Amino acid sequence: MSPEKMVRMANQIATFFESQPDEDKAGRVAAHLGDFWEPRMLEQLRAHLEAGGEGLSPLARQGAERVLAEKEQA
Numbered sequence: 001m002s003p004e005k006m007v008r009m010a011n012q013i014a015t016f017f018e019s020q021p022d023e024d025k026a027g028r029v030a031a032h033l034g035d036f037w038e039p040r041m042l043e044q045l046r047a048h049l050e051a052g053g054e055g056l057s058p059l060a061r062q063g064a065e066r067v068l069a070e071k072e073q074a
Contacts, residue, residue, distance in 0.1 A: 001041065003055075006048065007054075007055040010045065010064060030062075030070065033045070
């Protein structure tokens with residue numbers, strides 16, 4: 001998948017959870033990414049973050065960092 005499409009998808013997920021009343025919005029983004037993104041998508045997201053994470057919204061970045069940290073610990 002192109003980096004632009006991946007960023008757009010992550011930002012759309014973050015935008016949805018931003019509008020929810022939940023206090024742990026980054027946790028909800030992370031849970032969604034972990035549940036619905038396949039491992040190679042998450043690896044591409046990791047590489048994008050390591051390259052600076054250009055284009056990711058703050059909430060998308062927080063959720064991505066969280067899910068990737070959780071995957072490392074598993």
